Amino acid sequence: MHRQIAGRLTGPVTKWIVLVAVIVIAGGLGSFAGKLIDVQNNETESWLPESAESTKAFEKLEAFQDPYDVGTTVVYYREDGLTDADLAAIEEHAGEIAKLDGVSDVLTPAAAQAAGVPAPFVSEDGKVAKLEFTLNFGDKLWEELPDLKPEIDEIIAIDGVESYLAGAGGQSADAATIFSSGDANLLLITLGVVILILLVTYRSPILWLLPIISAVVGLGASMGLLYFLAKHTGLTVNGQTQFILTVLVIGAGTDYALLLVARYREELRRHEDRHEAMAFALHRAAPAILASAATVVVGLLCLLFADLNSTAGMGPANAIGIAVTFVVMVTLLPALLVIFGRWVFWPFVPHFGTTEPTASGLWAKVGRGIAPRPRIVWVGTAAALAVLCLGFLRLDTSGIPSDEQYTQDQDSVTGQTILVEHGLVDASTPIQVVANADEAGRVVAAMEGVDGIAAPVEVASKDGIALIVAELRSDPYSDAAFDAVEDVRSAVHAVPGADALTTGMSAVTVDIMEASARDNKVIIPIVLGAVLLILIGLLRSVLSPVLLIGTVILSFGAALGISGLVFDLLYGREHTDPGFPLFAFVFLVALGIDYNIFLMTRVREEAAVHGTRRGSLIALSSTGGVITSAGLVLAATFAMLGTMPMTFTLQLGTTVALGVLLDTMIVRSVLVTALNLDLGGRIWWPSRLDRGEDAADEPPAAEEVKVPALD
Structure with a gap:
């Protein structure tokens, strides 16, 4: 059934229908991509949950000042x-x-x-x-x-x-200046890096163009669709969401392309007709790509449980981007490949009947090296990753102070520093308190004993509500300012009948930090549970998904550990945003599990014919090159976030890039393969693949590790 659907998508006639349909639909949406910036909501206040004290205070502030x-x-x-x-x-x-x-x-x-x-x-x-x-x-x-x-x-x-x-x-x-120009620059730099990697991977002057075209079409269609959703449904999209969308779609889309092209190239050696070869390639590769995309989508949608509106909005926006990109990659890219024909692989054209070169490549040798002592390999690898996790202790997630928010000098930061150093206060970022007018005097008196603020002043009174303002004596993003907010809140909350609420830029930041801390504790377990269920359904096993989740968590911890050392010792920016661990976790778990999905779906396919141990080595040799290339692409695209002059993007890009490299080079190739070889058929418990396999199954000789013909 799946093969019939795949064949219909890439037949001699239907390939043209698919091409035209995708171009018309995606082109129509893409024409609105440039307008996405017009519907962005980058106001700090819009990031807050409704339950935050600052949010409640804003409602009362509208009587005294224009919210804009x-x-x-x-x-x-x-x-x-x-x-x-x-x-x-x-x-x-x-x-x-x-x-x-x-x-x-x-x-x-x-x-x-x-x-x-x-x-x-x-x-x-x-x-x-x-x-x-x-x-x-x-x-x-x-x-x-x-x-x-x-x-x-x-x-x-x-x-x-x-x-x-x-x-x-x-x-x-x-x-605003960074966001207005940064996204276009980020896209160009990211595309340049991806093109370079594809040129090295394919060693073809032409083939790289098809994945790039498809990825750009997916990005344009995603941005156009998000424009309509943000404009008509209230979906929150901000600058942070948009530049993450850029690298995520280009990176993930190219990964899907690499997997499909690799399988198509295999099938071209087995089938003389390229349309038939693509039908088989789609039939075999599309389920793994779908599972990968679904994992990322579900992981991102889990962010809807976030209290912080900016986090909750980023989830569905990027999930939509991944979903649209998946559709483009299994429709437009296959159509383009069969339209161009075999010659697009020139000068290394996969001719019918030739031998698949991965059978004796690097990853086949890695597999044979692990096979004699798999238990020693996976225990040693897990222990090394656990040690790397200790670097996490150097991370400070209390927030990024003003002088560390950017990686380049910015006027606002320099000006604020000069004000503080010379004893002047910034009246544009005061602490604001709204309270019942009858108790305003007592609220002012309570605030007078708080360190870190100037003398509080009752600015106005209207409709039974008073506005009291106190200027900060420190940087509004400093620990001293946050302490002042907490002290003011403690003081005014103690005034009976005042119903006092505290807001202002520093108070908003405190509320964001508290919401982020809550989201970290709540969403991470939800994401793990959702991904585990997807893996159970995909692999029809319990033990294997549990072990895969464990390897990804270990990889995430190691990535954070290395990042803690890099941020502190190399970048000189040990402070991170409170939401940083959650963002890094979602991207690394959702994306990191992709490579395990690519590998394990192939292991399961081969295990049905050759047994788990032999199937694991065949799968590693067959998918090793393409997964490594995919990992390099994704790591490179996220690393390009470092070109944005913001500490948050530099740190997020660094951690995701490190985590992806660990997943592709160590976790998937060494740790997971060693577990498969050690446990054998037991890895599929309780499915039928667990039954009847010889536990003493020996690894195959070099000449036996080859990709078998498919029915």
């Missing part, structure tokens, strides 16, 4: 002290900035002094001054900022004075 108001600070610094001319220029800058669309409430040092603002706008040493204003572009802030920032930078320039756009608006401007 973003406080922004310009920082001026002269090493030998600002001159009167410098201060006069700052006053002139205020007038020019006030003329810009979306700008209001401009406040200069002179205006602040005249208004009696208690917080200084010029540092005591006279080296630093600040200018404040409010930005409001509604929900189009992230679209406007990449063009607005250069305009403001030009206005605030003074000869001999360093000037930086900082505060909440400056931080958003830097992030």
Whole structure:
């Protein structure tokens, strides 16, 4: 039945129908891919769960301020002290900035002094001054900022004075600028690396083009579909989701292509008609590709159980990308391959009747090396991976401070650092408390004893609710700021009848950290359970899936352990985002299990004919090269996240790349193969493959390890 369906997809006539249908549908969706950035929601507040204190406070804040108001600070610094001319220029800058669309409430040092603002706008040493204003572009802030920032930078320039756009608006401007240009650059760099790997793998000047075309079509269709879902269904898509989607789809799509092309090349040696060869290749390879894609999709959909909206939104968005890519890879790519014919493999064309070269290749030799003492091999390998896991103790998941958030200098970070070092506060990121107006005085009194904040001020009262604001004396992303938030919350919650709620940028970050910690504990077991059920259904076994899950967990731990050392000793950035372990886990488990699926489905296929031990060696020799190539592609694509100038992407890309390499080079080829050889048919317990196999089955000789003909 499956073979008939595969044959119909790639027949002499139907291949053209499939080609046209995919191009029309995917092309239509892909035409909207560029609009995905228009429906992104990158506001920090949108990432929060409804249960967070900051979320509840935002609802009451709407009575006092426009939710789209973003406080922004310009920082001026002269090493030998600002001159009167410098201060006069700052006053002139205020007038020019006030003329810009979306700008209001401009406040200069002179205006602040005249208004009696208690917080200084010029540092005591006279080296630093600040200018404040409010930005409001509604929900189009992230679209406007990449063009607005250069305009403001030009206005605030003074000869001999360093000037930086900082505060909440400056931080958003830097992030928006990175996201606006980073995704296109990331795609080009990723494609370049993948093309290079495919050229080396296929050693063909033409063949690499078909997987790349198919992967790009899959990415475009995915982004177009996500645009409609984000626009009409409320699906949350942000910049983080989009650039992860880029590397995930290109990497996974190329992996699927490698597996299919390898099986097609095998079948071309057995079948004279290329359409028949593709029918057999799809029949054999598509179930493994489907199982792989399903594992990734289910793993990502488990993120829907996350409290953090950004995490919950990333799951379905990337799951949709994988699902669309799977469809493209089992329709468009096979059609292209049979349309182009055998010559596309030139100069190494797989002619009918020739011998499959993997029978005596590197991985066949690896298998024969493991076979004599498999138990010693898997015990030793597992022990080595366990030792590597200890490096995890060097990871600090308490959050990334401002000065470590980017891998390149950013104006907002530099400006914030200068403010803190010279004793000025950033009024754009205060602690905000909303409370019952009748108890506002007692709330203010309770806050006055908290370290790390300026004197609290009741700003306004409306409809029985009071807004109280206190400026932070530290970096809003520092441990000192987080401690201040916790202390303020403890103080105001103790005021009877106040119903006080605390928010602000630092409070939002604290809530995100708490939600991330909860998600780590809840979602990781859910993902493991879901993947285990998929493996049980695929392999029709219990023992084998349990062991495979164990090997992937061990690989994940080792990847985190190595990463802990790399982040600290090599990158000098030991702090990680609280959600980092969860993201790394989901991608590594979902993607890492792929290679075990590719291997074990082939082992099961061969075990039915040759027994588990012989089948394991045949499967390793047959799939070793393609799985290694697939692992290199996926590792390289995720490593390209390091080209984005953000610490989070650098760390995530590094860990996933390390984990994938461990999976392909060590776990799948050595650890899993050694377990198969040691346990033999027992690996399939309780299925029928476990019955009747000779436990003393010897590994085959070199000349026997070859791919058998298929019925």
